[in-house]
Amino acid sequence: MPTDVTNPNTSAALGELNIVADVAPVVVPENLPSTVRIGHVPPLRRNTFRGRRAKVLRNLRSYLAVGRALLSEDHPFLAHIIPMRRCNLACTYCNEFDDVSKPVPVDEIFARLNKLADLGTSIVTISGGEPLLHPQLDDIIAHIRKRGMIAGMITNGYLLMPERIEQLNTAGLEFLQISIDNVTPDEVSKKSLKVLDRKLEMLAAFALFHVNINSVVGGGIRSPQDALVIGKRAVELGFSSTVGIIHDGEGQVQPLTGEERNVYHEMKRLEKSGFTRINSFQDNIALGRRNEWRCRAGARYLYICEFGLVHYCSQQRGYPGTPLADYSTADVHREHRTEKPCAPYCTVSCVHQTSAIDKWRTPQSKGTDPGLVQLH
Numbered sequence: 295m296p297t298d299v300t301n302p303n304t305s306a307a308l309g310e311l312n313i314v315a316d317v318a319p320v321v322v323p324e325n326l327p328s329t330v331r332i333g334h335v336p337p338l339r340r341n342t343f344r345g346r347r348a349k350v351l352r353n354l355r356s357y358l359a360v361g362r363a364l365l366s367e368d369h370p371f372l373a374h375i376i377p378m379r380r381c382n383l384a385c386t387y388c389n390e391f392d393d394v395s396k397p398v399p400v401d402e403i404f405a406r407l408n409k410l411a412d413l414g415t416s417i418v419t420i421s422g423g424e425p426l427l428h429p430q431l432d433d434i435i436a437h438i439r440k441r442g443m444i445a446g447m448i449t450n451g452y453l454l455m456p457e458r459i460e461q462l463n464t465a466g467l468e469f470l471q472i473s474i475d476n477v478t479p480d481e482v483s484k485k486s487l488k489v490l491d492r493k494l495e496m497l498a499a500f501a502l503f504h505v506n507i508n509s510v511v512g513g514g515i516r517s518p519q520d521a522l523v524i525g526k527r528a529v530e531l532g533f534s535s536t537v538g539i540i541h542d543g544e545g546q547v548q549p550l551t552g553e554e555r556n557v558y559h560e561m562k563r564l565e566k567s568g569f570t571r572i573n574s575f576q577d578n579i580a581l582g583r584r585n586e587w588r589c590r591a592g593a594r595y596l597y598i599c600e601f602g603l604v605h606y607c608s609q610q611r612g613y614p615g616t617p618l619a620d621y622s623t624a625d626v627h628r629e630h631r632t633e634k635p636c637a638p639y640c641t642v643s644c645v646h647q648t649s650a651i652d653k654w655r656t657p658q659s660k661g662t663d664p665g666l667v668q669l670h
């Protein structure tokens with residue numbers, strides 16, 4: 295499950311700033327698949343003593359991480375690691391998966407996590423491909439926690455079952471995000487509410503970690519209203535909900551159409567105000583306008599591919615392309631100050647969110663790679 299334009303990841307990045315209350319009831323559309331049980335809500339684990347306690351501790355750790363980042367620009371805030379490029383799905387817009395690669399050996403992952411911890415990284419989000427395919431995923435999560443970092447994961451959710459969710463609780467997972475693209479599967483994406491609604495109910499009933507459900511508008515998604523159904527179902531089940539703007543089939547971000555814009559603004563009302571402010575760059579993207587901001591990729595945010603190389607982000611693989619083992623605080627400083635030419639129309643939400651911490655400090659200048667463009 296990638297970290298790309300479809301994912302305004304992560305609540306893992308900035309804590310549970312986007313939990314929503316008091317939303318209108320879900321309007322049940324006609325022709326809803328029978329497997330989507332709108333109105334059916336199991337007893338929520340988050341409302342138990344263990345659920346509340348886990349939330350308090352998680353939020354405390356998140357706010358401490360933000361405070362530490364405000365005090366010093368010397369360390370990464372969020373790193374995505376790829377323990378496995380293989381995926382059990384094949385979404386047509388995705389450029390972040392294959393169907394052949396093997397899991398990265400766990401000792402190699404541990405070495406990368408140790409290096410991230412030594413660099414002072416606050417949060418590690420496990421992405422892919424599909425991370426649940428990695429046979430030692432729980433050991434990876436436990437190692438992130440052992441090294442004092444916050445543990446998150448992005449998954450397509452297909453492999454979740456009650457027992458598996460309990461194992462993730464035990465391993466120490468703190469944040470999880472699932473991106474759901476439509477209500478019924480189509481040729482573009484099988485990440486549909488029709489398939490995943492039962493998985494969401496399992497998460498509501500068993501997960502001690504925070505769950506965010508991301509839905510998308512734009513890029514030719516067939517029914518923009520699907521995002522609203524998904525978002526409201528997520529909130530009904532006690533999760534947070536976010537919306538991302540997806541690029542079209544040629545990798546370009548187009549202004550949203552009238553109906554897409556209406557859905558986008560309705561979805562924004564589902565996001566809690568703090569998180570909405572951080573994601574306000576999307577308002578310009580929705581209108582096809584550029585954003586003026588300082589991308590801190592390579593510094594505050596690191597994308598570690600399956601080969602252990604550091605990249606700016608999922609859409610700029612190849613820069614700086616340094617082995618993580620050789621990455622240093624000097625690299626973090628350099629990239630903090632390096633302007634990224636792809637920034638004005640960038641849709642990578644996790645980097646926007648992470649970079650917001652340093653909005654007020656350290657201007658940037660042009661780096662040595664003026665030819666950067668976003669991958670299609």
Ligand code: SF4
Nearest residue numbers: 295296381385388450
């Ligand atoms: S679930 Fe889809 S978007 Fe996620 S990694 Fe697999 S193919 Fe890509």
Ligand code: SF4
Nearest residue numbers: 589607636637640645
């Ligand atoms: S501005 Fe460029 S380098 Fe930064 S996150 Fe966006 S695509 Fe990646």
